[in-house]
Amino acid sequence: MWRLSKLIESWPEAKSEETEEEGMKVLVTYQSLTGNTKKVATAIFEAIGDQKEMKELSQVTTLEGYDLTFVGFPIMGFGPSQEAKSLLANQAAGKNVALFITHASPEDSEPLKDWLRTCKDSAANTNLKGMFHCQGEMSEQIADLMVKSDDAQLAEWGKDRQHTVGQPDATRLQRARDWAKKLTEG
Ligand SMILES: Cc1cc2nc3c(=O)[nH]c(=O)nc-3n(C[C@H](O)[C@H](O)[C@H](O)COP(=O)(O)O)c2cc1C
Numbered sequence: 001m002w003r004l005s006k007l008i009e010s011w012p013e014a015k016s017e018e019t020e021e022e023g024m025k026v027l028v029t030y031q032s033l034t035g036n037t038k039k040v041a042t043a044i045f046e047a048i049g050d051q052k053e054m055k056e057l058s059q060v061t062t063l064e065g066y067d068l069t070f071v072g073f074p075i076m077g078f079g080p081s082q083e084a085k086s087l088l089a090n091q092a093a094g095k096n097v098a099l100f101i102t103h104a105s106p107e108d109s110e111p112l113k114d115w116l117r118t119c120k121d122s123a124a125n126t127n128l129k130g131m132f133h134c135q136g137e138m139s140e141q142i143a144d145l146m147v148k149s150d151d152a153q154l155a156e157w158g159k160d161r162q163h164t165v166g167q168p169d170a171t172r173l174q175r176a177r178d179w180a181k182k183l184t185e186g
Contacts, residue, residue, distance in 0.1 A: 023049045025065065026184060030072035031057040031083050036102045036136025037072045039168055040176045044070055044100065047177035048184045057083050060091070068096045068129065068184065074136065075103035078111070079118035088122050097126040098183055100176065102136035104157070104164050132179045134172040138164045 028045045032038035045054045063069050069092070073084035080088075080101075088097070101119055105112045116133060138161045146158025168176070 023051050024067035024184060025051045026053075027060075027063065027066040027069040028052065028054045028072070029057050029060050029069060029087075030054075030100075031074070031081055032072070033074065034137070034139045036168060037074050037100070039136075039173060040100050040102060040132075040134065041070070041072050043173040043176045044072075044180040047181045057087055060087060063091050063095045063097075066095075068098065070098050070100060070180065071123075072100040072102075075101060075105075075112075075115050075119070078115050080122045085122050088126060092123065093125040095126050096129055097123055098130040098180075099123055099128070099132070101131070101133040102168065103133065104136060104138035104142070104161075106163070107133070107135055130179065130183050132176055134175065135164060135167040137167050 026048055028041050028048075030037050030041035032041070041054060045052060057071070057073065071084060071087065071092070073081045076082075079085075099119060101116070103112060103115065105115075116131070119133075120128070120131060138158075140161070143158045143161035146154045149155055149158070
């Protein structure tokens with residue numbers, strides 16, 4: 001009987017079934033200057049299974065040991081933040097990754113399509129499992145800078161700040177939860 005249980009324990013298939021039962025190990029990491037991306041990170045973290053960790057992007061030293069990593073960041077300067085870009089380039093090659101992104105633009109804005117493509121390109125060396133994005137509130141400080149800039153388009157966006165206030169709202173956070181749940185439950 002003892003021998004039989006030892007044999008079962010060392011059997012590769014039995015081991016992989018055991019791992020499946022334990023569920024996947026997930027890391028949720030994010031960068032958030034004004035709290036918008038952190039709200040989405042928290043919603044995702046709530047929605048997924050038990051084997052999980054949440055860390056700020058600057059605290060991540062490795063993605064080894066995780067079956068999936070959610071990487072969250074704001075769009076800064078028409079593309080991914082530098083911190084997110086370097087994590088994806090230096091630590092995420094070949095890893096299962098899902099991106100979640102916040103930005104101050106309306107979700108159907110034309111220029112946003114290009115910026116999101118740039119975000120996706122920055123994860124080209126990963127095994128990209130999905131991408132979520134939603135609007136976040138534009139900080140007053142950034143809106144002021146934009147309004148004062150020489151660029152007419154930026155000045156227009158800055159004036160539009162009031163339309164971003166309160167984002168990401170409850171509907172968007174629920175959308176993030178549903179997306180994350182679907183990705184982790186297969
Ligand atoms: C320096 C800077 C540059 C930004 N550039 C853009 C941009 O190009 N496009 C955009 O839609 N939002 C831009 N934003 C707005 C942020 O992406 C948006 O407010 C985001 O939700 C902030 O997330 P956080 O609160 O997690 O930092 C910028 C914000 C900052 C601070």
